[in-house]
Amino acid sequence: MRIANTVSDSIVDGPGLRFTVFTQGCPHRCPGCHNPDTHDPAGGHEAAVEELAEKLLSNPLTDGLTLSGGEPFCQAAECARLAAIAREKGLNVWVYTGYTYERLVAGEVPGAMELLAQTDVLVDGPFVEARKSYAALFRGSTNQRLIxxxxxxxxxxxxxxxRPDPLAHFVRPES
Structure with a gap:
């Protein structure tokens, strides 16, 4: 698959310690995008799914896989293969996309259902610079949804x- 980069210990691309893959190529080209270098589908470099899986699984403290971009749904089949490996190992999978969930399930994007079937949380919608927010949990702009x-x-x-309550297991049930 064509990628821009990976980050082994991300804490901003979903909860916990994450392995993040930034895919290369994005048709949305959102104004103000924080990853404009990922837009060109000919940029970045090739990486085998197996190579990425090996990196993903090399850290036993990793909680999950995040597929970001670029646009992961432009390489849905490859991303789905990597996500399936992550889920088989008990890791959760987050995917960031400029598409809306409705467009993906409507069949407008080839291979979308294959990747959605391996996704736990989808952060959907284009980045909208006028709605940029540092307070939007795991999102760049407030129009984006956590699904x-x-x-x-x-x-x-x-x-x-x-978001699960991290203290829930400390609460004792009332008698």
């Missing part, structure tokens, strides 16, 4: 992802 993909596919409609 629980398995629950959304089962419900036939968008189900927002809810």
């Amino acid at each position: 629980d993909v398995p629950r959304s596919l089962a419900a036939g409609q968008v189900v927002p992802w809810e």
